[in-house]
Amino acid sequence: MELLATEGHWLAVAFAVLMGLSILLYVILDGYDLGVGMLMARADDEQKDRMIASIGPFWDANETWLVLSVGLLLVAFPAAHGVILSELYLPATLMLMALILRGVSFDFRAKARSQHKQRWDRTFFIGSLLAALTQGYMLGLYIMGFESSSSATVFALLVAVSLAAGYCLMGATWLVMKTEGELQQRAVRWARISLWLTALGIVSISLVTPLVNERIFSKWFSMPEIILLAPIPLLTGLLVLALDRLLAGMPYRHDRFYRWPFWLAGGMFALCFQGLAYSFYPYVVPEQMTIYGAAASPESLWIIFIGALLVLPCIIGYTIFAYRVFSGKAQELNYY
Amino acid sequence: METLDALMLARAQFGANITFHILFPTITIALGWVLLFFKLKFNRSGDDQWMAAYQFFVKVFALCFALGVVSGITMSFQFGTNWPGFMETVGNIAGPLLAYEILTAFFMEAVFLGIMLFGVNRVSNRVHTIATLLVAVGTTLSAFWILVLNSWMHTPAGFEMRDGVAHATDWWAIIFNPSMPYRLAHMLMASGLTAAFLIAGLSAYRWLRGDRSGGVKAGLRTGVFLAAGLIPLQIFMGDLHGLNTLEHQPQKVAAMEGLWQTEQGAGLRLFAIPDAEQQTNHFEIVIPNLASLILTHDWNGELKGLEAFEHHPPMAPVFYAFRIMVGVGVLMLLVSWVGAWQIKRQGEPKPWLAKVLVAMTFAGWVATVAGWYTTEIGRQPWLVQDVLLTADAASDVAAGMIATTLTGYLILYALLISAFIGTLFYMGRRAGRLPEPTSEQAKPLAGAFQQEGA
Numbered sequence: 047m048e049l050l051a052t053e054g055h056w057l058a059v060a061f062a063v064l065m066g067l068s069i070l071l072y073v074i075l076d077g078y079d080l081g082v083g084m085l086m087a088r089a090d091d092e093q094k095d096r097m098i099a100s101i102g103p104f105w106d107a108n109e110t111w112l113v114l115s116v117g118l119l120l121v122a123f124p125a126a127h128g129v130i131l132s133e134l135y136l137p138a139t140l141m142l143m144a145l146i147l148r149g150v151s152f153d154f155r156a157k158a159r160s161q162h163k164q165r166w167d168r169t170f171f172i173g174s175l176l177a178a179l180t181q182g183y184m185l186g187l188y189i190m191g192f193e194s195s196s197s198a199t200v201f202a203l204l205v206a207v208s209l210a211a212g213y214c215l216m217g218a219t220w221l222v223m224k225t226e227g228e229l230q231q232r233a234v235r236w237a238r239i240s241l242w243l244t245a246l247g248i249v250s251i252s253l254v255t256p257l258v259n260e261r262i263f264s265k266w267f268s269m270p271e272i273i274l275l276a277p278i279p280l281l282t283g284l285l286v287l288a289l290d291r292l293l294a295g296m297p298y299r300h301d302r303f304y305r306w307p308f309w310l311a312g313g314m315f316a317l318c319f320q321g322l323a324y325s326f327y328p329y330v331v332p333e334q335m336t337i338y339g340a341a342a343s344p345e346s347l348w349i350i351f352i353g354a355l356l357v358l359p360c361i362i363g364y365t366i367f368a369y370r371v372f373s374g375k376a377q378e379l380n381y382y
Numbered sequence: 383m384e385t386l387d388a389l390m391l392a393r394a395q396f397g398a399n400i401t402f403h404i405l406f407p408t409i410t411i412a413l414g415w416v417l418l419f420f421k422l423k424f425n426r427s428g429d430d431q432w433m434a435a436y437q438f439f440v441k442v443f444a445l446c447f448a449l450g451v452v453s454g455i456t457m458s459f460q461f462g463t464n465w466p467g468f469m470e471t472v473g474n475i476a477g478p479l480l481a482y483e484i485l486t487a488f489f490m491e492a493v494f495l496g497i498m499l500f501g502v503n504r505v506s507n508r509v510h511t512i513a514t515l516l517v518a519v520g521t522t523l524s525a526f527w528i529l530v531l532n533s534w535m536h537t538p539a540g541f542e543m544r545d546g547v548a549h550a551t552d553w554w555a556i557i558f559n560p561s562m563p564y565r566l567a568h569m570l571m572a573s574g575l576t577a578a579f580l581i582a583g584l585s586a587y588r589w590l591r592g593d594r595s596g597g598v599k600a601g602l603r604t605g606v607f608l609a610a611g612l613i614p615l616q617i618f619m620g621d622l623h624g625l626n627t628l629e630h631q632p633q634k635v636a637a638m639e640g641l642w643q644t645e646q647g648a649g650l651r652l653f654a655i656p657d658a659e660q661q662t663n664h665f666e667i668v669i670p671n672l673a674s675l676i677l678t679h680d681w682n683g684e685l686k687g688l689e690a691f692e693h694h695p696p697m698a699p700v701f702y703a704f705r706i707m708v709g710v711g712v713l714m715l716l717v718s719w720v721g722a723w724q725i726k727r728q729g730e731p732k733p734w735l736a737k738v739l740v741a742m743t744f745a746g747w748v749a750t751v752a753g754w755y756t757t758e759i760g761r762q763p764w765l766v767q768d769v770l771l772t773a774d775a776a777s778d779v780a781a782g783m784i785a786t787t788l789t790g791y792l793i794l795y796a797l798l799i800s801a802f803i804g805t806l807f808y809m810g811r812r813a814g815r816l817p818e819p820t821s822e823q824a825k826p827l828a829g830a831f832q833q834e835g836a
Contacts, residue, residue: 103496106451110484110492116458117484120469121477128466128777135463135779139787142456143794149452150798153445158805159812343549346474350481357485361493368493371504 058341060351061122062330065115070319072111074216074312079105081217083148083174084210085236086167093229094167098152100224100376105152107365109145119330121350123340126330133192134184141180148173175210182209189255189322191332201254208247212315214240219307222296224376234296237307241293245286248318252279255325261333262325275324282317285310388781389773392464395788399456401751402795406450408750411525411570412577413443414518416604421514425507434597435604438813439581442806444499449802451492464784465765467775472548472766475541475556476531483527491520522570529569533562535766536757537630548769560630564623565757571616572753575714576746578612581605582721583743586736587810597813599730606725606739609718617711621676627757628677631767633691634760637700639673640666643687648673653705656697661689693771695762703755710749717742744803 079101086094120127131138147169155166186202218237222230256263266275289310292303328336341347417440424432458480461469469476497505497513505513540555541548550556582605588598628635636642640651642661650672654663674683688694717738724731731739765772 103500106448106495107489107492109451109455110488113455113458113488114484116455116462117480120458120461121473121481124469124473124477127462127469131459131462132466132777132779135783136787138459138463139790142459143790145455146452146794146798149448150445150801153448154801154805157441157445157809158801159808342477343474343547345550346478349478349550349553353478353482353485361485361489364490364493368496371497371501 055338057344057347057351058122058337061118061341061347062327062337064354065118065122066319066323068111068114068118070316072108072115073213073319074315075108075111076105077213077315078216078220078308079108080148080174080178081213081215081240082220083170083217084178084214085217085221085233086174087171088236089229089232093232096225096229096376097221098155100221102152103368103372105149107368109149122342122347123330123335123337124342126335126340129331129335130188134187137180137184137187141177141184144173144176144180146173148177178210178213179206182206185209188332189251190258191334201258204247204254205251208244208251211240211243211247215244215311216308216315219311222293223305223308226301226375230297234293237311238290238293241286241289241311244314248282248314252321259325259332265325278317278321278324282314282321285314285317289314388779388784389776391781391784391788392776392779393772395784395791396460396464398788398791398795399453399460401754402791402799403450403453403457404750404754405747405799406446406453407521407525408573408576408746409446409580410443410450411521411573412575413439413446413580414514414521416577416581416608417443418511418514418518419604420600421511425511429596431596431600434595435600438584438597438809439601440499441809442580442584444495445802445805447491447495449798463779464777465775466777467770468765471546471770471775472535472541475534475548475550478550478553479527479531479534479556483524487520487524487527491517491524494520525569525573526566529566530557530559530562533565534559536565536761537561538766538769543769548766561623561626564619564626567619568616568623568753571612571619572746572750574612575609575616576750578605578609578718579714579739579742579746580744582609582718582739583741584806584810586731586739587743587807588813589731590733590736590740591811593813602731603725606718606721606731609714610722613711613715613718617715620711624677627760631760632686633688633694634700634757635677636686636688636691637695637697637760638704638756639677639685640697640701641673641685641687642689642697644684644690645687646674646684647671647682648685650676651701654701656701658697693763695760700756700760703752703759706752707749707756710745710752713742714745714749743806 082097082101086097089097116127119130151166151169151173155163155170158166183202183206186205187198189205190198190201215237218233218240221233222237225233256266265271289307292306292310296307297304326332328338330337330340417436420432420436420439423429424436494513494516498510498517501513502510534556537560538548539559540550540552542551543549581601585598585601585605589602624635624638639648640654640656640663641648642656642663647670649668649670651663652667652669654666654668656663671681674685675681677683677685688697717735721731721735721739724735761767763771763773765775
């Protein structure tokens with residue numbers, strides 16, 4: 047029994063890591079295509095086609111990481127899944143509708159009659175924006191431990207806008223990587239604006255979170271943690287500055303460094319995610335349920351864990367293959 | 383009363399979502415294989431008509447796939463929002479099955495779909511064919527896992543209950559539970575028929591509008607012959623599935639057959655209006671002894687009526703849905719056989735037949751949804767047969783909230799289905815106006831790697 051308990055502990059941590067990884071991959075990957083969707087409002091028709099072409103082969107697989115995240119929450123921490131999704135019932139439903147609208151308008155715009163194309167483009171924009179905002183809103187409510195107060199709502203709205211800005215940053219740096227000429231220059235401008243909005247969001251969230259949560263406060267601001275953890279905010283700050291400087295000089299001759307902004311922005315996301323994960327560990331429902339208390343039975347987790355160990359390398363392998371197939375600048379949308 | 387309303391609304395919402403969702407995998411599971419067939423035919427013969435058929439129906443596939451993916455995400459959330467008791471009770475079994483679906487199928491479909499749709503100029507013809515194959519394998523694997531779970535909910539096996547929670551004892555028995563092979567085969571063939579009638583219907587539509595190109599002919603022949611070949615198999619499979627259901631869920635068969643009381647030599651009710659209050663049927667049209675003969679293979683075999691069961695499903699929806707499914711199936715048999723005969727003899731369908739095919743473009747949807755209602759409503763009031771009641775799995779989300787979101791979903795789905803159907807026929811019209819696509823870009827061997835950038 048003792049052994050089973052430790053095994054249970056170990057598995058709970060392993061699944062928390064898997065889930066965290068898949069959430070992080072989701073926000074970076076679907077983040078850039080949601081971002082491109084939001085930025086489409088600021089582009090002309092020809093640029094819109096190019097922007098869509100840059101995410102066409104990927105968006106579907108990107109969204110699958112969301113399915114995996116929710117799936118892992120569902121199968122590994124079933125008790126938490128029920129609590130979290132009942133608390134987030136309304137925003138989650140709105141997000142789903144937004145994702146439905148966005149996913150289908152992507153396909154309809156290329157196939158429906160041309161006078162409807164603009165309508166589907168607008169739907170694509172609205173869907174992307176709404177999905178980003180609701181995801182941020184849910185994250186905000188989660189950070190606040192699902193407290194129902196007006197200050198929690200205000201905070202959640204702040205996170206909503208910040209995450210949308212962050213996705214725009216991912217989208218803009220993606221476009222810097224995947225496009226050329228005027229569109230690329232526009233993307234550089236979008237990236238700089240959204241970078242500073244994102245930074246503002248990160249700072250405010252980082253200040254508010256420990257202030258409203260004593261446990262998180264003591265996790266960050268006590269010795270020696272404060273020193274050991276200092277690299278996270280410092281590195282984030284450095285990345286923001288480096289990214290801004292890099293973008294300021296764009297485009298460079300021969301399009302040098304064209305992939306760097308995307309990687310740096312992804313690094314920012316990873317650091318922020320790291321900070322959040324540290325703050326909330328070991329809770330899966332903040333202040334209510336730990337990953338150990340919410341974990342499913344070890345026998346079942348084992349079955350999934352072995353499968354995941356075998357299959358995840360394949361998934362990562364063919365995902366990389368697909369990115370290599372479509373590497374380089376986005377071309378004309380060559381609909382087969 | 384409050385909770386009952388919330389329960390009914392939650393069921394309606396889940397029903398609406400899954401009904402909408404099921405429409406699209408039902409097409410893509412089989413259409414993926416048909417696309418592979420087109421592609422292989424083209425690879426072997428070099429005949430442009432197969433490429434033209436591929437190019438038209440890959441667009442249909444992409445549209446169905448997108449709708450299936452986005453509506454499927456909704457399902458994964460709804461387990462938690464609407465039915466928390468489901469995962470709390472049988473999560474140890476449902477969890478791994480769902481996880482395996484995501485891990486082995488979802489990513490593969492989504493990643494290779496990108497290559498299948500957009501990669502034609504970037505990968506070799508061989509890799510493109512492999513991508514087509516892997517997308518088909520992925521959609522089928524996905525159907526496999528979901529039907530394993532669904533079958534397990536009908537005929538649970540390989541587990542034990544400890545403190546009200548199911549624990550897996552034998553994964554082999556869970557996966558190959560008693561109804562799984564029948565249900566899986568029945569569903570795969572349903573998908574084949576749905577795709578076949580969709581292909582035939584859209585091709586017939588183009589045919590009627592004067593497009594007599596090779597791609598249209600290839601689509602028409604493939605659709606009609608596939609349907610004609612599958613429908614007798616499906617009727618046979620449906621019969622086997624019925625016998626399996628009689629063994630494990632006799633109360634469902636009682637509802638399907640319209641039997642209130644246990645009967646020896648029960649008749650086959652072609653039509654009736656079940657009356658739950660008086661526990662009887664009105665306006666019955668009965669063929670004596672036939673139900674017993676079909677189900678027990680004995681002229682005077684005994685069939686149990688609903689009254690014999692403590693928990694039993696509502697009769698009317700199961701009874702009607704079953705008749706709709708069978709009725710559409712019979713229609714499919716007639717139309718596809720006449721169609722196959724005409725095309726075989728004359729090389730083309732008569733206009734009236736083409737019109738019938740257009741009218742039956744979505745016949746597969748009607749039959750699939752009706753069949754799905756038969757089996758799922760037929761399991762009520764159980765969510766997992768003899769293990770978990772639907773009412774015990776429901777969340778305590780307020781009725782008003784569910785009603786609001788349900789309304790939202792229904793509006794969204796209505797809009798999307800009309801946009802989907804409109805777009806399919808628009809694509810059919812537009813395809814005729816474009817010049818026949820040449821195979822220049824896709825000749826075998828000609829599509830060598832054109833990767834740049836690395």
